[in-house]
Structures are given as structure tokens and as C-alpha cells.
Amino acid sequence: MVNCVLCSEEGGTLIWRGDDCRVVLVDDPDLPGFCRVIWNRHVAEMTQLSYGERDLLMHLVFAVEGAVRAVMRPNKINLAALGNQVPHIHWHVIPRFEDDAFFPGSAWSNRLRDTPDAILKIRRQQALELPQAIRAAIATLS
Incomplete structure (x- = not known):
């Protein structure tokens, strides 16, 4: 579609691509481990x-959620499919921590605090393990 950012761009750093879907890591400095x-x-x-396409998509969302939980060890995972600004099906898989900039609000809420740089550095390091963990989780689906 014309002017759709998810049709013209990857939407993040590509981790995995199948015939119907792709998984990307979002470069969000406040929320390391954020995937789509x-x-x-x-x-x-x-x-x-x-129905089959919906099943495929949700199996992928849950595989990504499981990998993010295992690698990042967050307090909570947020799953969201809004599409108000980008009306192209995509699911956000966001690891949330009580000390993240927006907790307990959504990732799109006003900033409530600054997460210490040392903690963000650790989380960014953990996020480097996500591509392998996500690909391994997706491999178990077939």
C-alpha cells in the first residue's frame, strides 16, 4: 500500500522472515527487547x-513472547496490536519492568522516570540474545 511504513520498511532490525510474517527488534532506547x-x-x-493465517500469526506472537520472557526476564510482557497510526497488522511484544521509563503505563505513556544507564546497558546486552532465542522458538513451531 502507498505510504505504509511497514510495506516499505522492515519496521526494525530483522530477526526472522517467513512467507507471511517477519519478526523485528525495535530500536527503542528505553525498552530494550521490544519486538514486533x-x-x-x-x-x-x-x-x-x-483462520489459518490468524493461527500462524498468533503462534508466532506467542513464540516471540516466550523467547522475550526467557531472555529478558521482565516483570510483565505487554502484547498490543493497535494499528491506529500504522494500519498494517503488527503485534508489539514489549518486555516491561517496574523501573522502565513508562511503567505502569503503556509504552506510549508519558515518561515517569529515567531508568539508570547501568540497568539499560544490562538489558541491551540481554537483548543481543533475542535473535537466536526467537529463531529457536519459531523453529519449534514447524
């Missing part, structure tokens, strides 16, 4: 997918 699962073809709503 993106449907490759331009589709705006989940109900525009077949």
Missing part, C-alpha cells in the same frame, strides 16, 4: 486474515 511481529502483506485488520 509483522504480517508481510498489507492487511489492516485481523478479521481480514483467514
Whole structure:
């Protein structure tokens, strides 16, 4: 689709690509480990997918969530599929920590604090393990 950022760009650093979906790591300095699962073809709503496509997408979202939980060890994982600003199906998989900049609000809330640099450095280092962990989790789906 014309002017769709997820049709013209990866949407982050590519971790895995299949025929229908891709998984990317988002470069968010406040939320290391933030991933997206993106449907490759331009589709705006989940109900525009077949039941099999929906199953595939959600299996990928859950595989990514499990890998992010195992690697990042967050207090909580946020899963979100909004599409208000980018009406192209994509799921956000966001590790959340009680000391992150926005907790307990959403990742798009106003900043409540600055996470200490030393903690962010550790989390960024952990996030380097995500590509391998996510690919391994996805490999178990087939």
C-alpha cells in the first residue's frame, strides 16, 4: 500500500522472515527487547486474515513472547496490536519492568522516570540474545 511504513520498511532490525510474517527488534532506547511481529502483506485488520493465517500469526506472537520472557526476564510482557497510526497488522511484544521509563503505563505513556544507564546497558546486552532465542522458538513451531 502507498505510504505504509511497514510495506516499505522492515519496521526494525530483522530477526526472522517467513512467507507471511517477519519478526523485528525495535530500536527503542528505553525498552530494550521490544519486538514486533509483522504480517508481510498489507492487511489492516485481523478479521481480514483467514483462520489459518490468524493461527500462524498468533503462534508466532506467542513464540516471540516466550523467547522475550526467557531472555529478558521482565516483570510483565505487554502484547498490543493497535494499528491506529500504522494500519498494517503488527503485534508489539514489549518486555516491561517496574523501573522502565513508562511503567505502569503503556509504552506510549508519558515518561515517569529515567531508568539508570547501568540497568539499560544490562538489558541491551540481554537483548543481543533475542535473535537466536526467537529463531529457536519459531523453529519449534514447524
